[in-house]
Amino acid sequence: MTRKKHPKAAPAPRTRTPAAAAGFLAAQEITTTECRGCGSQVSGVNGRYACGVCGWTNPWHEGHQDLPTAEADPDWPGRKRGS
Numbered sequence: 001m002t003r004k005k006h007p008k009a010a011p012a013p014r015t016r017t018p019a020a021a022a023g024f025l026a027a028q029e030i031t032t033t034e035c036r037g038c039g040s041q042v043s044g045v046n047g048r049y050a051c052g053v054c055g056w057t058n059p060w061h062e063g064h065q066d067l068p069t070a071e072a073d074p075d076w077p078g079r080k081r082g083s
């Protein structure tokens with residue numbers, strides 16, 4: 001029995017290249033703070049935290065960088081295929 005590819009599988013977007021991944025990672029900064037809920041030390045990315053002990057999260061606007069837009073999401077429904 002041969003295995004067929006899923007007919008709806010789209011080719012990987014160009015953003016999923018090693019160079020694109022390295023560029024993305026270079027823009028990320030691991031930061032650490034004290035949980036405001038329970039005092040545990042929590043680490044996050046770019047100033048955004050979620051405590052694994054008590055569930056506290058800081059508000060999104062406290063992050064050090066703007067969040068990406070919906071259009072930046074590779075799965076954004078408005079994205080044209082093949083572009």
Ligand SMILES: [Zn+2]
Binds near residue numbers: 036
């Ligand atoms: Zn906590």
